[in-house]
Amino acid sequence: MAYQPKSYRKFVATAATATLVATAVTPAFAAGFTDVSDRYKEAVDYLVNEKITQGMSETKFGVDEQIKRVDAAVMIANALKLDTTKAPNAGFTDVPERAQGAVNALKAAGIINGKTDTKFGSADQLTRGEMALILQKAYKLTGSADHKFTDVSDRYDAAVKALVANNITQGKSETKFGTTDAIKRGEFAIFMYKINKPVVAPTVEDVKATGAKTLEVTGKDLQNLKAENLTVAGNTVTAVSANADGTKATVSLANNLVPNEETTVKTTINEQSKEFKFTFKYVIESVAVENATFDDDTKGQKVTLLANNEKADLNYLAANGYSVEYRAYDEKGNDATETFFKNVDATDKVSKDGELEDTVEEGKYHVQAVVSKGSTILTSEKASITVVNLDSAASAISSYELTNDTLGAAQKSTTLVVDEAAKFTKLHVAAGSEKTEVTSGYTVSSSNPGVVSVKEDPAVDHLL
Numbered sequence: 001m002a003y004q005p006k007s008y009r010k011f012v013a014t015a016a017t018a019t020l021v022a023t024a025v026t027p028a029f030a031a032g033f034t035d036v037s038d039r040y041k042e043a044v045d046y047l048v049n050e051k052i053t054q055g056m057s058e059t060k061f062g063v064d065e066q067i068k069r070v071d072a073a074v075m076i077a078n079a080l081k082l083d084t085t086k087a088p089n090a091g092f093t094d095v096p097e098r099a100q101g102a103v104n105a106l107k108a109a110g111i112i113n114g115k116t117d118t119k120f121g122s123a124d125q126l127t128r129g130e131m132a133l134i135l136q137k138a139y140k141l142t143g144s145a146d147h148k149f150t151d152v153s154d155r156y157d158a159a160v161k162a163l164v165a166n167n168i169t170q171g172k173s174e175t176k177f178g179t180t181d182a183i184k185r186g187e188f189a190i191f192m193y194k195i196n197k198p199v200v201a202p203t204v205e206d207v208k209a210t211g212a213k214t215l216e217v218t219g220k221d222l223q224n225l226k227a228e229n230l231t232v233a234g235n236t237v238t239a240v241s242a243n244a245d246g247t248k249a250t251v252s253l254a255n256n257l258v259p260n261e262e263t264t265v266k267t268t269i270n271e272q273s274k275e276f277k278f279t280f281k282y283v284i285e286s287v288a289v290e291n292a293t294f295d296d297d298t299k300g301q302k303v304t305l306l307a308n309n310e311k312a313d314l315n316y317l318a319a320n321g322y323s324v325e326y327r328a329y330d331e332k333g334n335d336a337t338e339t340f341f342k343n344v345d346a347t348d349k350v351s352k353d354g355e356l357e358d359t360v361e362e363g364k365y366h367v368q369a370v371v372s373k374g375s376t377i378l379t380s381e382k383a384s385i386t387v388v389n390l391d392s393a394a395s396a397i398s399s400y401e402l403t404n405d406t407l408g409a410a411q412k413s414t415t416l417v418v419d420e421a422a423k424f425t426k427l428h429v430a431a432g433s434e435k436t437e438v439t440s441g442y443t444v445s446s447s448n449p450g451v452v453s454v455k456e457d458p459a460v461d462h463l464l
Contacts, residue, residue, distance in 0.1 A: 032055075032058065032059065033055055033059060033060060033061040033063075034059050034060065035060050035061055035062070035063050035064070036061050036063055036186075037063070039186075039190075040061075040063055040186045040189060040190065042193065043186075043189040043190045043192070043193035043194075044061055044063075044186075044189050046193045046196070046197060047075070047189055047192060047193060050079070050196070051078060052075055052078045052079045052192065052196070053071075053074070053075050053078070053189070053192075056185075061185065061186070061189075062185045062186075063184065063185055063186030063189075064184055064185075064186065065184060065185050066125045066126075066182040066183070066184055066185075067125070067126050067182075067183055067184065067185045067188050068122065068123055068124065068125060068126065069120065069121050069122055069123075069124050069125075069126045069130070070095060070096065070099045070103070070120070070122035070123070071099075071185075072126045072131070072134070072188060073099060073102050073103050073106055073112065073120075074098075074099050074102045075188070075192060076102075076106065076111070076134065076135075076138050076192075077101075077102035077103075077105050077106055078102070079192060079196050080109075080138060082102070082105035082106065082109060083105060084101030084102050084104070084105045085101060087101065087104035087105040087107070087108040087109075088104065088108060089104060090103055090104045090107035090108075090114070090120070091114075091117060091118060092114050092118060092119060092120035092122075093118050093119065094118075094119050094120055094121070094122045094123070095120050095122050096122065099122070103120055103122075106138075110137070111134065111137045111138045112134060112137075125182035125183075126182065126183050126188070127179065127180055127181060127182055127183065128177065128178045128179055128180075128181050128182075128183045128187075129152075129155075129156045129159075129160075129177075129179035129180060131183050131188065131191065132156055132159040132160050132163055132169075132177075132179075133155075133156065133159045135159075135163065135168070135191065135195060136158070136159040136162050136163065139195055141159075141162040141163065141165075141166055141168075141195075142162060142165075143161070143162050143165030143166055144158070144161040144162065144165055145161050145164040145165035146161070147160065147161065147164050147171065147177070148174055148175050149171055149175060149176060149177040149179075150175050150176065151175075151176055151177055151178070151179050151180070152177050152179055153179070156177075156179055160177055160179075166195075167194070167223050168191060168194050168195055169191065169194075199224050200221045200224060201221065201224065201269050201270050202219060202220065202221045202222050202223075202224045202225040202229070202246070202269060203219045203220040203221060203269075204217055204218075204219040204222075204225070204267045204269070204274065204276075205218050205219040205220075206218045206219070206276065207251075207265045207267075207276040207278065208278050209257055209263070209278055209280040210250075211308060211310060212256040212257055212280075212282060212310070212313075212316065213252060213253045213254075213255070213256055213257070213310070214250060214251065214252060214253065215232070215250070215251040215253065215265065216248060216249070216250060216251070217230075217240075217248065217249040217250075217251055218247060218248050219247065219249075220246060220247065221246045222242040222243075222246045222247065222248065222249040223242040223246040223249075224246070225240050225242060225249050226240060227239065227240050227251075229267055229268055229269050230251060230265060230266070230267055231265070231266040231267075231268070232251075232253060232263065232264075232265050232266075233263055233264045233265075233266075234255075234258065234263075235253045235254060235255050235257070235263075236253065236254040236255065237251055237252070237253060237254075238252045238253065238254050239251070239252040240252075256313065256316050257280040257282075258280070259280055259281060259282040259319075259320050260279065260280070260281060261279065261280075262277050262278070262279050263277065263278055263279070263280060264276070264277050265277075265278075282316075282320045284307045284308060284317075284322060284371060284373075284376075284378060285308055285378075286306075286307070286308055286309065286378065287305065287306065287307055287312075287369055287371045287378045287379070287380045288305075288306040288309075288369075288380045288381065288383070289303055289304065289305060289306070289326075289367050289368065289369050289380050289381075289382075289383035290303070290304040290305075290306060290383060291383050291384045291385070292304065292383070292385055292386075293385075293386040293387075293388060294356060294360070294385065294386070294387050294388075295387070295388065295389070295390040296359065296360050296361070296362050296387050296388065296389050296390075297358065297359045297360075297389075298390070299358045300355065301355070301356045302353070302354045302355045302356065303326065303354040303356070303367050303369075303383070303385065304354075305324065305354060305369055305371075305380075307371065312324075314353060314354075317371070320373075321373045321374075322371055322372065322373045323352070323371070323372055323373070324352055324354075324369060324370070324371050325348065325350040325351070325352060325369065325370045325372075326341060326350060326351040326352070326354050326367060326368070326369050327350055327351075327367070327368050327370075328340035328341060328351075328365050328366070328367050328385070329365065329366045329367075329368075329382070330363065330364075330365060331363060331364050331365070333366075335349075336365060337349060337350060337351060339357065339360070339361070340356065340357060340360055340365060340367075341354070341355065341356060341357060342355045342356060342357045342358065343355060354369075360387045361387065362387050362388055362389060363386075363387055364384065364385070364386050364387075365384075365385040365386075365387065366382035366383065366384060366385065367382065367383050367385050368380055368381070368382045368383070
């Protein structure tokens with residue numbers, strides 16, 4: 001879930017009457033700053049109005065000045081309204097008196113640490129990567145959006161993805177986040193404004209089905225639409241993802257929609273409810289079989305059929321009047337259906353469920369699917385299927401994907417926090433000299449089943 005408005009925030013430190021520590025000498029509004037352009041005006045006005053920060057002087061905000069770690073700490077403590085008078089001393093010897101309360105409160109709330117036990121690094125410039133980690137912790141941001149940044153290491157990846165998912169940043173360019181770059185006061189002001197400004201309630205104008213498990217919502221400010229705002233009769237919303245301008249959102253469902261029956265979607269936003277109704281018609285426009293590698297003697301393996309670029313449920317296809325037939329061919333193009341598939345129809349000599357024989361001869365095959373309904377016949381391209389003996393061929397884990405059960409997001413780091421749990425959701429192993437990736441038919445075990453490898457990261461010595 002994305003960041004909630006102030007009234008829903010919960011922090012370790014008490015949000016009672018906070019002693020606000022100013023980072024400059026005289027309050028001023030953006031209109032009075034000569035170095036604040038239109039790009040920064042809204043953000044600077046908001047931060048000054050909310051007493052989160054002030055200017056470096058009566059006429060200069062310092063938009064192009066690099067912000068120090070201590071000044072960023074003061075801004076965040078002010079924005080969170082932390083009690084800066086009662087937090088225990090953090091033990092840092094390099095924090096100026098004006099900021100000690102803010103740093104102590106952030107440390108007590110578990111939002112920051114020092115660079116060492118006694119040094120906070122007050123005068124050091126704050127990097128964009130450090131900023132991402134601090135803001136994710138401070139505002140408990142969740143969510144994970146894909147990005148193309150090539151300068152984001154595992155240490156920062158989850159935090160950057162959370163910022164992108166919550167529309168806080170899009171990076172310095174399409175491929176660069178600027179992880180190690182020092183962040184300027186103007187940039188930091190924009191980040192703080194985006195993450196603190198009141199959330200604009202989304203407006204839903206229409207809802208329609210775009211797939212068996214997907215809906216398209218149109219409206220305004222849909223970047224603020226959450227799964228809990230939507231109720232789908234007989235179904236469960238699992239995810240909501242909006243486009244950049246918030247005019248469209250894709251809604252993912254747990255179960256397939258019932259075709260040819262009216263479905264009701266109820267939206268509840270700020271205690272105001274609306275209903276939208278539609279009738280879903282399931283029409284297959286494209287089919288494909290996934291390329292794959294299988295073990296030669298593992299039971300229950302099946303080829304994967306894609307309908308409209310989504311993994312198909314054969315029972316759902318049948319319920320919608322579609323029939324499926326699979327045929328297999330060996331490397332020479334000879335029909336190998338009866339030796340490759342387990343349940344082959346005695347009359348049509350085709351497989352209708354795509355399950356492989358319990359034992360299949362090693363080699364390369366091609367599998368083709370035909371999906372039909374009435375006069376509509378869709379034929380897939382021939383997929384490449386490789387069968388190997390994994391008992392002797394599996395040599396190493398070639399790629400994997402972990403999901404953090406605690407956070408409900410991808411686990412990019414090799415380190416888990418105490419009490420967190422993660423599981424493999426995708427795991428490939430390299431098989432044979434060609435390093436063919438296989439996705440099933442193997443077992444991965446540890447030489448010590450009581451231990452999961454915990455690796456120390458030198459970078460963690462410099463905690464924020």
